[in-house]
Amino acid sequence: MLAVLSVCVFITVSLTGCGASSSKNQFTIYYVNQERTALAEYKTKLDESADAQALVNEMDKARKKSTFIPARPAYVKVDHVQTDGQNVYIYYTDTYKSMDNATEVLYRAAVVKTLTQLPEVDHVTFYVDGAPATYADGTVIGMMSADDFVEASGSNSADIQSADIKLYFANAKGDKLIPMDMNVTYNKNVPIERVVVEQLINGPGISGYYRTLPANVKLLGISVTDGTCYVNLDSTFIDGMVNAAEMVPVYSIVNSLCDIPQIDRVQILINGESNRMYRESISLETKFTNNEDIVQKTGE
Numbered sequence: 635m636l637a638v639l640s641v642c643v644f645i646t647v648s649l650t651g652c653g654a655s656s657s658k659n660q661f662t663i664y665y666v667n668q669e670r671t672a673l674a675e676y677k678t679k680l681d682e683s684a685d686a687q688a689l690v691n692e693m694d695k696a697r698k699k700s701t702f703i704p705a706r707p708a709y710v711k712v713d714h715v716q717t718d719g720q721n722v723y724i725y726y727t728d729t730y731k732s733m734d735n736a737t738e739v740l741y742r743a744a745v746v747k748t749l750t751q752l753p754e755v756d757h758v759t760f761y762v763d764g765a766p767a768t769y770a771d772g773t774v775i776g777m778m779s780a781d782d783f784v785e786a787s788g789s790n791s792a793d794i795q796s797a798d799i800k801l802y803f804a805n806a807k808g809d810k811l812i813p814m815d816m817n818v819t820y821n822k823n824v825p826i827e828r829v830v831v832e833q834l835i836n837g838p839g840i841s842g843y844y845r846t847l848p849a850n851v852k853l854l855g856i857s858v859t860d861g862t863c864y865v866n867l868d869s870t871f872i873d874g875m876v877n878a879a880e881m882v883p884v885y886s887i888v889n890s891l892c893d894i895p896q897i898d899r900v901q902i903l904i905n906g907e908s909n910r911m912y913r914e915s916i917s918l919e920t921k922f923t924n925n926e927d928i929v930q931k932t933g934e
Contacts, residue, residue, distance in 0.1 A: 658679040658680060658681055658682065659679065659680060659681075659682055659684070660677055660678070660679055661677070661678060661679075661680055661684070661689065661692070661748070661751050662675045662676070662677050662747075662748070662751065663675070663676045663677075663678055663689070663692050663693055663748055664676075664693070664705060664743070664744035664745075664747050664748045665693070665697075665700075665702035665703060665704060665705055665744065666702065666703060666704075666705045666740055666741075666744065667701070667702065667703075668701060668702075668703060670703075670736070670737055670740060671736070671740075672740075673705070673740060673743060673744055673747075674702040676697055676700065676702060678692065680692065684752075685717070685752070686715055686717050686722045686749050686752060686755065687715045689748050689749050689751075689752070690712065690715055690724070690745075690749070692748075693705060693706065693744065693745070693748055694706060705740060705741045705744035705745070706741055706744075706745075707732075707733060707737060707741075709729055709732060710726065710729050710730050710732065710733060710741075711726065711727040711729045711730075712724060712725070712726055713725040713726060713727055717755075719754075719849070720754060720755060720756040720757065720849075721755070721756065721757045721758070721759060721777065721836075722749050722755055722757070722758045722759070723758075723759050723761060724745065724758065724759070724760055724761070725761045725762075725764070726760065726761065726762050726763070726767075727762075727763060728762060728763040730760070730762045730763075730767065731762060739819075742760065742775075742778065742819075745758060745760075746758045746778045746779065746780055746782065747780050750779060750780040756779060757777040757778060757779050757836055758777070758778050758779075759776070759777045759778070759839060760775060760778075766839055766840060769796075769817050773798070773815060773816060773817035774814075774816050774817070774839075774840065775817070775818075775819070776816055776818060776833060776836065776839065777833070777836040777837075777839065778819070779832070781820070781824055782818075782819055782820045782824075796817055796818060796819045796820070797817070797818060797820070797826060797829075798815065798816070798817050799815075799816055799817075799818055799826070799829070799830055799833070799890070799893065799894075800813050800814070800815055800816075800890065800893040801813070801814045801816055801830065801833055801834060801838075801886075801890050802814070802846070802885065802886045802889045802890050802929070803834075803837075803838045803843040803844055803845065803846055803886065804843070804844040804845065804846050804876075804877070804878045804882050804886070805843075805844065805930050806842075806844065808844065808876075808877045808878035808879055808882060809878075809879045809882065810882070810928060810929065810930035811846075811882060811885060811886060811889060811928050811929050811930065812842070812843055812929075812930050813889075813929065814838060814840070814843055816833065818833060825856065825858070826894060827856050827858060827863055827865075827891055827894060827897065828853065828856050830890050830891055830894065831853050831856060831865060831887065831890075831891070832853060834846065834847050834886060834887065834890060835847050835849070835851055835853065837849060844877065844878070845876055845877075845878075846876060846878055846882055846883045846886035846887075847871065847874075847876065847883055847886065847887075848870050848871065848874030848875065848876060850870055850874065851867055851868060851870040851871050851874060852867065852868040852870065853865070853866070853867060854866040854867060854868055854905070854906070855906075858896060858897060861896065861897065861898035861899060862897075862898070862899045862900070862901060862921055863891050863894075863897045863899070863900045863901070864900075864901050864903060865887060865891070865900060865901070865902050865903065866903040866904075866905070866906055867902065867903070867904060868904070868905060869904055869905055871883075871902070871904060871912075872904055872910060872911075872912055872913070880912065880913040880915055880916060881916070881925075881928055882928065883912075884902065884912060884916055884922065885922070885925045885928050887900060887902060888900045888922040888923070888924065888925065889924050889925060889928075889929070892923065892924040893924075898923065899921040899922065899923050900921065900922050900923075901918070901919075901920070901921045901922070902918045902922075903918070904918065
């Protein structure tokens, strides 16, 4: 297991830009202080048509009468920005790798917290030199949401923490699961089981692994009692389509969650109800346990 990384992200005083009008929306642009030890807020008005690229551009602006500086070091180059529904993908040159750990974590927090203010954006993913961004040990960072980063003010601080998780995605045929080791950074107040399911919903984002859950499925709630994890999804889980055999989506959730030490069993609920069928053949009243038979073996 990797060492857990704990980082405190502090929010300092905020400044407000000028030029308010009824046709503009207010955004908080995240900067860093001169020492690059804390985030700082700058509130400004942007046109209603502002998109992810516009916010990325705003983050790079020097602000008059402000001691804040852009979170992105000048030597880090953005190649381009793409959007895909609820996700934003930012592509960097290999200059991204030149950042030290503290600078890199603050920069990721600033970007994600800024861009997820757009109503259509839930997650942000970084790519470096064409490949998914990774931690120093090579594990994939993955999709990030605002909940992954904690803010604090004054002397009160809240930690960001990271953890190793194992996610199970589909193989190319959709008949077996393939494990993916991932290191995630998240709010310490968010249960790790929620992080696991949300990452499954986000999808793999890496070649050779395939989605097991519909991209628009909603996690309505999750809890663990006496070793059983109760996962409450909306009806998209049973109504939506993915290119996978019937057992694969179910055990993608079950095997991923059962890798967490305190979880032995998983029950999947649909809008709070257990008396539902998945693809008319799998009763969700079952408390499922880890299934190694559905995991693709090396060489298969």
